[in-house]
Amino acid sequence: MGRVVTGWIPDFPVLACGVQAAEAVAVVHRDAVVACSAAARAAGVRRRMRLRVAQARCPQLRVVERDLAAEVRSFEPVIRYLEDTVMPRLEVIRPGLLAAPARGPSRYWGGEQQLADRLVAAVAERNLPARAGLADTVFTAALAARTGQLVPLGGDAVWLAPYPVGVLGLPRLTELLKRLGIHTVGQYAALPESRVSARFGSEGAAAHRIARGIEARPLTARSSLDEHTVAHAFEPAEHLLEPVTFVAKAVAEQLHERLAAAAVVCARLEAGVELADGRTLSRVFRHEGRLSTLAVAERVRGVLQAWHQAGALDAGGERGIVRLVLWPEQLSAATGRQGALFGERHTLEEVERAAARVQAMLGHQAVVRVELGGGRGPAERVRLVQFGDLDTGRRPPAGPWPGRLPAPHPATVFQAWLPAQLTDDAGQPVTVSGRMALSAGPAHIAVEGHGHAAVAGWAGPWPVLEQWWDRERGRRIARMQIAAADGRAWLLVIEHGRWWAYAHYG
Structure with missing residues (x-):
């Protein structure tokens, strides 16, 4: 492979959030920092750091959940500008990092140093900071871009x-x-x-x-691109982006199946759409590992949204997308993946494929995954997110959360609280005072739909006063754990003098 030039925009995930340069910001994904601002680094925050450690080092840290599709949308105008002004064909390694063959562009601009300077200047024209690096391999060039160096040929x-x-x-x-x-x-x-x-x-x-300075994926397997190209035609032309993104998952799944049948993998993937007015838009993505079905769908969605916002999809006369195409490039022999320990039979790729098939049959909402978050109650600590989507909802911070219920956790948390009654030996309702004192010891419990039972043991009550400054979201409750004589255990809450069954230990 010839020389490679890379362009790197430092802290691009932070810049894509539109925050102020002097603000201490960390972009996080799965409770780990993926990018942070200069102010956050000055306070000791680093990439791959756990969120709790980062917040301990920088108490004023602003935390933003990563939105990969938004980063792709923000990066796409930069890519199109560079293709128009510097070099015609670029590969997106990730938002904020790009690569391209350097041989032709360096000759055009008068040398490798001139090419690097022009690349940095072009990004600066988009009001973004950038650094460029050149080397014999993509990995070395990307590392060299962090310090703006040109690695000598063969070095x-x-x-x-x-x-x-x-x-x-x-x-x-x-x-x-x-x-x-x-x-x-x-x-x-x-x-x-x-x-x-x-x-x-x-x-x-x-x-x-x-x-050793050699590309990790050499071109050891040669085959026609048309043999593995997959496409989907829309009849009539599709005007909405979400159906195209959904189809991208199924098309990516077909691509992976074809590559697996041929015992090859691809390091680059070109995604393109053919428009009703005859134009074709495409973008090349590079990944040193395996671009999964979900990764392909996220990138396609991000670049489509960027084209839509820029008006590229509606620039011609007739509107709509008539065809979606995926072209695999840089094919190499598949060396396999190391199996899991202790005899697990299913790999992550198989889980992704099975989920994609279920979504294709039952709809995108049919498969969800669990995202853990902050909160005191069990229902607040778990979010259900559609498989393949980023968790863009409002998530409570990781903590600390004084008053959080310890393990063991309930087996069932009711989406709608069930009406309950807690009475004493005389059959009178048990109440809780403002100082968390019970009017009498609980003797009987009744939960709607689950019958009556004697109380064998209880713990609590524990007060919970949250968001008292917000009239709509503020809540003052007390919780109790009740063990019934029939073997059941309940988590009850009392609000405004009324008991509810919040969860069940089973």
Whole structure:
């Protein structure tokens, strides 16, 4: 492979949120920091840091949940501008990081340094900071872009040698190498290739190639692109973006099945749409791993929304999308994936495929995943998000949450509280005073639809006073745990003098 130029916009996920430059901001995904502003870094926040640790280091930290589709939309105008002014064909590694072959553009602009300067200047014309790097491989060029360096021809291995093995981006491999006394990329590159493949598997072998300055996915498998290209035609032309995004999942699934049948994988993927007025719009995505069905759908959705906002989909006469096409590029032999420990039979890819099939039959809302969040009550700590979508809803912070119910957690949390009655030995309702004192010991419990039972044990009450400053969302309740003589256990709440069954321990 020839020389590669990369362009990097520092902290692009933060910039895509539209926050002020001087504000301490962290963009998080799954309770880990994926990007942070300069002010947050100055306070000690770092990428891959757990959210709770980041908030402890920077109490005034503003936390923003990552929205990958929004980042794609924000990055797309930059890509189109660079294609018009610097070089005609770019690959998006991720929003904020791009790559392209450097041979042709460097000749046009008068050299590699001139190409890097022009790339940085063009991004600056979009009012964004940027750095550029050149090397023989995409990985080295992306790393060089962080410091704005040009790695000499054939010098990737020497340039990478002093870096710690953690830059390879494989945490488990990094931990293992450190235990073996291998701390730098150069030490890892010096290991015999055959020993690396036998000891660390295909993932370790790919990282070893990177450490030696060789592309991790060489073009060892050759086949016609048309053989694996998949497409979907819309009749009549589709004017809405959501149906096209939904179809992208099914089309991506077909692509993965074809590649798996041919025992190949692709490092690049081009997604394109043919419009009713005869125009074609496309975008190339690169990924050093495997672009899953969900990853393809997210990228297609983001770039379609960016084209729609820019008016590119409606620029011609007749409107609508008539065809969606996915072209795999840079095919290489599939080396397989290491199986899970303890005999698990299903891999993540199989779960994704099964979920996509169910959604294709029953609709996008039919499959959901669980996202854990903050909150004191069990219902507040769990969110159900449609499989394949980003969790864009309002999520409580991770904590701390004084008064949170400890384990064991209820087996069933009712979406609508069930009316309940808690009475004493005389049959009088049990009440709770403002100082959390019971009027009498509970003796009997009755929950609508679950009959009556004697109380065998109880704990509480515990007060919960939340958002007292908000009239609509403010709530003052007390909770109790009740163990019934029939073997059931309940979590009750009392609000405005009335008892409700909040959850059931079963």
